[in-house]
Amino acid sequence: MPKVFPAHRKFAEFLRTEYDPKGRPELSIESLPDGKRRYAEAVKMMTTVNITPAEVHELGLKEVERITAEMTKLAQTQGYTDLASFRAAINNDPKWKPQNEQQIVDDFKKYIDQMQPKLPELFGLLPRSPVTVEAIPDFAKAESTHYVAGTPDGKRPGRVVVAVADPTKRTLVDDEAVAYHEGVPGHHMQISIAQTLPDLPKFRLHGFYSAYAEGWALYAEELGKEIGFYKDPVSDYGRLSSELFRAVRLVVDTGIHDQNWSREKVIDYMHANDVNDALAQTEADRYIAWPAQALAYKMGQLTIRKLREEAKTRLGAKFDIKAFHDEILNGGAMPLDLLQERVERWINAQASAGGASTGG
Amino acid sequence: MRYIVFGLVLAAIAPPSFAQIAPLADRVARQNALFEEFYQTSLKNSPERATAYGDYRYNSQLGQYSLAEIARQHAEADNFLKQLQAIPTEGMSDKDLLSHQLLERQLQREDVNYSLKNYEMPVNQQNGIHTRLADLPLSVPLDSVEHYQDYISRLRQIPRVLEQTTEVMRQGEKDGLMPPNLVLEKLPGQCEGIIAANPFLRPTTTFPASFSEADKKRLTQEITAAVNAQGLSRSSEVRRVPAH
Numbered sequence: 001m002p003k004v005f006p007a008h009r010k011f012a013e014f015l016r017t018e019y020d021p022k023g024r025p026e027l028s029i030e031s032l033p034d035g036k037r038r039y040a041e042a043v044k045m046m047t048t049v050n051i052t053p054a055e056v057h058e059l060g061l062k063e064v065e066r067i068t069a070e071m072t073k074l075a076q077t078q079g080y081t082d083l084a085s086f087r088a089a090i091n092n093d094p095k096w097k098p099q100n101e102q103q104i105v106d107d108f109k110k111y112i113d114q115m116q117p118k119l120p121e122l123f124g125l126l127p128r129s130p131v132t133v134e135a136i137p138d139f140a141k142a143e144s145t146h147y148v149a150g151t152p153d154g155k156r157p158g159r160v161v162v163a164v165a166d167p168t169k170r171t172l173v174d175d176e177a178v179a180y181h182e183g184v185p186g187h188h189m190q191i192s193i194a195q196t197l198p199d200l201p202k203f204r205l206h207g208f209y210s211a212y213a214e215g216w217a218l219y220a221e222e223l224g225k226e227i228g229f230y231k232d233p234v235s236d237y238g239r240l241s242s243e244l245f246r247a248v249r250l251v252v253d254t255g256i257h258d259q260n261w262s263r264e265k266v267i268d269y270m271h272a273n274d275v276n277d278a279l280a281q282t283e284a285d286r287y288i289a290w291p292a293q294a295l296a297y298k299m300g301q302l303t304i305r306k307l308r309e310e311a312k313t314r315l316g317a318k319f320d321i322k323a324f325h326d327e328i329l330n331g332g333a334m335p336l337d338l339l340q341e342r343v344e345r346w347i348n349a350q351a352s353a354g355g356a357s358t359g360g
Numbered sequence: 361m362r363y364i365v366f367g368l369v370l371a372a373i374a375p376p377s378f379a380q381i382a383p384l385a386d387r388v389a390r391q392n393a394l395f396e397e398f399y400q401t402s403l404k405n406s407p408e409r410a411t412a413y414g415d416y417r418y419n420s421q422l423g424q425y426s427l428a429e430i431a432r433q434h435a436e437a438d439n440f441l442k443q444l445q446a447i448p449t450e451g452m453s454d455k456d457l458l459s460h461q462l463l464e465r466q467l468q469r470e471d472v473n474y475s476l477k478n479y480e481m482p483v484n485q486q487n488g489i490h491t492r493l494a495d496l497p498l499s500v501p502l503d504s505v506e507h508y509q510d511y512i513s514r515l516r517q518i519p520r521v522l523e524q525t526t527e528v529m530r531q532g533e534k535d536g537l538m539p540p541n542l543v544l545e546k547l548p549g550q551c552e553g554i555i556a557a558n559p560f561l562r563p564t565t566t567f568p569a570s571f572s573e574a575d576k577k578r579l580t581q582e583i584t585a586a587v588n589a590q591g592l593s594r595s596s597e598v599r600r601v602p603a604h
Contacts, residue, residue, distance in 0.1 A: 001516060001586075002519035002520075003519065003585075003586060003587060003588030004515055004518045004519065004560055004586060004587045004588060005555050005587055005588045006519070006588060007518055007519035007522045007523075008490070008522070008551045008552075008554060008555055009551070009552075009555070010522070011490065011522045011525075011526065011551055012547075012548040012551035012552055013548075014526050014529075015544065015547045015548045015551070016548045018533075019529055019533065019544065020541070020544040020545060020547070020548070022533050022538055023538050023539060023540060023541040023543070023544040023545075024538045024539070024540050024541065025540070025541060026540065027540050027542075032536065032537060032538075033535070033536055033537070034476065037476070038476055041472055041473075041476060045469055045472070045473070137494075137557055137559065138553065138557060139491075139494065139550060139553030139554050139556065139557045140491050140494070140550070140553075142485040142486065142546055142550065143485075143486055143487075143491070144486065148495070148498075148499070149412060151412070151413065151414030151501075152413065152414050153414050155414065155501070155503075156414070156501065159498070195413070200455075200459070201392065201395035201396070201399070201459050201463075202395070202396070202399040203395055203398055203399045203402070203462075203463060203466075204459060204462060206409075206413060207462065207466070263542070285485060285486075285542060285543065285546075286486050288540055288542065288543060289484035289485060289486055289539065289540075289543045290484065290486060290487070331458070334458070334462055335462075335465060338458060338461060338462065338465075342454075342458060345454060
């Protein structure tokens, strides 16, 4: 009977001697057969909206500009003359430099723990299953921080799996935002609620759409601010830098695949937008490996924000943030255009009646 | 010819929802049955996914990853799409209509992916069968002796899964669907890193207290034999949300 390790050795051997030598030198997926269509479809699939790579690129540049302006304002309120000097002060402050891997894991735990008791201020629906935090094992250090769903009965918890390799080259500045993103009120909250929604066909409990899931998680980062977290202005800078990072992705993913950007150009652009080098290196390779996936975050967040503004404007005093959040979560994951239609139906129903939910 | 033209004219002047459309309740029932069949089929096709959802009917199996199976599943999905599209949605509630649209979109999206043969590039440094399988000990239930037997059964299927994935990647070589070099150069080291870290023996260090000594000893031997490794050190279509 064949064994696990010999099979892995054989697979490694196949990769090294046969497969890898046939790899492509070009970074862009558009260099493959049917390349233009291949990337255009990837963009549509990952964003779940009808948008072209060129439009995504433009949107990214605009968002980078907008968020940078917000960061500059924050720098000035902290007494710095410009954003660059604020950034330099943060990056040179030993307080935000992890000494070891465990410190990063503990940091994530701390933020998730402080958020848990605050959730009822923002949501009617609450996650019933537990969430844990662990480090990415060394053999998988090319992976990024991610979330693995648990079982609907909560017997196996959801897992936040954190990138910790080369800890001294990392920063703790973004941890608060990323902890809310992967844990609560981000992925763990959304997915564990979706898994147990009543009265929907089962396939809808497990639907997966990057734009919805990642958009929700990025939107969730900001919710910490609304209930009084990001108390340290540097952590608040981290929140903005985390958002900037997702806007940067719109620019560089389309840069790599649709505009022939070199890896150096990608890294330089990320450095210029304060992405630390350890992260920039794995991220550049990630966008190269996985076309358009990184676009999902910003596109989804912008849609949810827009729907929230719409609900606030239409409903005025009747607007209830808990009901709005429940409405985003209680239909399960779906493409953004269908989410928009669904939430707009709900807004209409709320506006005309006393407030019965439409469901569905 | 004349007959066909007549038919077309008749269709054009007929009111939109007419005679052949079944009563709403029947259509909704048919659609719900189709949703359930689709869901059950998706679990059967992906035992790792079923386990991730806490459904342990396929807990002793790993999925089939061969080219033939990919083609079979595609045909199966196309058949679901045809059946779904044959159900008229007139008069359905918002919820039923949205469910209809969601499954239709999902199946159409799979169709596009299949036509692009995206499945021929299944492995990269962020996500591949090799790193997913290395997460297996953390992605399966290990509460009973039966769960351990299921785990051992899955370990024994890892070589088959890697063989099938190799076959698919060879088809990618033929079709010129190859990842970039700078992705590929990371992969052999990841495989060797998995061997060095040996995550597969981890369950031999975490037996539930209720297990007998004899069971622990036997299961440890079987796990070690399946892995073909000595000594101790310390996924699966688990839904992994890739990263932040």
